[in-house]
Amino acid sequence: MSIVDPRSGAPLTPPQDTPSPSQEAAPGDEQLIIDVDRNNIQQLLEFSMQVPVLLDCWAPWCQPCKALMPILEKLTREYRGTFILAKLNIEENQEIAAQLGVRSVPDVKLISQGGLVDHFQGALPEKEIREWLARYFPAPEDAPASPEEQAAEALAQGDATTAREIYEQLVQQSPENYPFQVELARALVAEGRSEEAIALLDNLPPEERDAASARGVRASIEFREEAPSDDGLAALAGRDDSEANYQRALRQVADGDYAAGLEGLLEVMRKDRSYGDDAARKTLLRVFDALGADHPLTVTYRRRLFTLLY
Template identity: 35%
Template sequence: MATGEHILEVNLGNFQEAVIELSQKALVLVDFWAPWCGPCRALGPVLEKLAEEMQGAFVLAKINSDENPELSREYQVRGIPAVKAFKNGKVVDEFTGALPESAIRQFLEKHLPKPGDDLRAEAMAAMAQGKTDEAQSLLEESLQTNPQNDQARLALAHLAIQQGRHADAQAQIDAMSPLFQMEIEVEGLKALLEFTDTARKAPPITTLETTIAHEKGDARALAMYQRALVLLLQGQEAAALDQLIEMVERHKSYDDGLARKTILKIFALHSNQGPLVEQYRTKLSRALY
C-alpha cells in the first residue's frame, strides 16, 4: 500500500486524530478495504493516485475493515470497498464499490473547495453581522474569480430577496447550473419569490378574512391561500401553515392540491428539517389521511 503525506493508514487507535480532527481542516476520504477483496485492489490505487495528484486537496485514510471491525460497525460498512467522505467530523457523502476514476473525480468535485470559496466564506460572515454592502461586494468578487460558484450565486440571491430585488434574485437563480437549481435550498428560494409575487397581488388581509368568513368554494379557498402567504411574508410561519392545513382539510383538491404543494414548498425553505417542519409534517399527514 502506498503511504505518504496525503495517504494515511488508519486504525481504531488513531482514527480520532487522523479522521475526525483532521476533517475539521480538510476533506478526508476514508477507504474501508480488505486484502482479500478484489474490487478493493482495483479501487485503492486509483484513490492513492488522486490523493498524490491533488497534493493535499484531500487526505486519503485507508482502514483495513478486517482489522478494525469496531469502525466498520460504527460507520455501517456492509460491503467493501466502502468510501466515506468526512468533513467537520461527520460523514457528508459516500459510495460503495470500485467506481471508475472519472466518477471518483466527480464525487470529489462536489466536496473540494472551489475558487472564490474563501471570499464567499468572508461574505457569509459579513452577512451574519449585518454588513450587507460588504457581503455583496465579496460575493460579486467571488463570482468574478469563479463564475461557476453556484453557492455564491445562492448567497447573492438570498441577499437580493432580503432587499426586495426579486428580479436580481431570479437572475442569479437562472444563472445557476441546472443540477444546482434542483437543490432543496434553491427550490426554497424559488418558492419564496413565487409567494412574494402572489402576496403582492392579494387584496388587504381584512378583505381576505371577510371572504373566508362569508364565501364558499373556490373563492374561499383562494382567499385562504392568499392570507396564508401574506402571513408567511410577515414572519408568521406557524399561522400561515395553520391556514394552509385548514385549507387542506376543507379544500383539499383546490387547484390540484395547491395547499399541500404550498406547505411542501415552505418545508423547502427550511431545507426539509427542523422542529417546525416536523410538527407540520405530522399535521399535514393527519389532514390528508
C-alpha cells in the first residue's frame, strides 16, 4: 500500500516488515481509505507522522455510524490525500477502542504526528464536518458540488424530477442513510407522487419516521391536500376576508413558502381569532411541528405567537 504525501506528491511506503492495512473501498480509493485493526494500528500511527489520519470508530449495530461513513468517505476523496480515512470496527477491536477512550460511536478522531489532535462524536451533518475539517486543512480547490447539494439545488429551482433521480441514486448507494430517504420523499411530493412518498416514510424505522424532517414531509402532503388549487386561489382574488387570507396562507405553506405562510396565518389570527375555531393558531402549531423546534422560522414565529396571545 502507498499513501500520497499531499505536500510532495510522493508515495509514502510502509515499512517492509509491517503488514499492509486491509483495503475495503471503491477502486482508486485504496490509497485514501483503509480498515484498521490490531495488526496495523501501529503502522497507522507511523503513517500519521507524515499524513494526518481521520480515524472513524464505528460499530455494525450503530445506525448513525452507517449514515456518517459515506460522508467521511466522500470528503476523504474530495480532499485528495490531505488526510487518510481509517475505519475501526470497535466490536472487533474492543481493546484498541478502550485504549483510544472510545465511549460511544460514531467517534471520529484526528490523529497527526502519532497523537490525538481533536475529535467529534455523533453523526454530524456534512456542513458541520466541513467546518470542523476547515480548522485544520485548507478547503479542497475546485471541489464539485456533492450529489445531495445538487439535488437540494434542483429541488429549490423546481426541478423535482432531477432531485428525485439523484436521491434515488443516493438511497441505492447508502440504503441505511435515512435522511436521503426523507429527502427522496420530499422530491416525490414535489413531483405530485404523494402516495409513494408516504409509503417510503412508512417504511422508515420508528425513530426516523417520527423525526422532525419526516414529519415535515408528511405535513407538506397534508397542507397540499388542504390548500386551494390554482383555480381555487384565482377565485379568491380581490377578497380580503379571513377565509380568503387563511386559504392563501395555507397555499403558501403547501408551496414551501413558509415565511409568507406563517406571516399570513399570524395576521389572520390577529384580526380574527375566532375564525374556523381558531384554525390559524392550530395551523401555525402544525407548521412549527413540521419545521422542527430549532428552525429559525419556528423560533421567530413562536415568539411572535406568544406575544400575540399574552
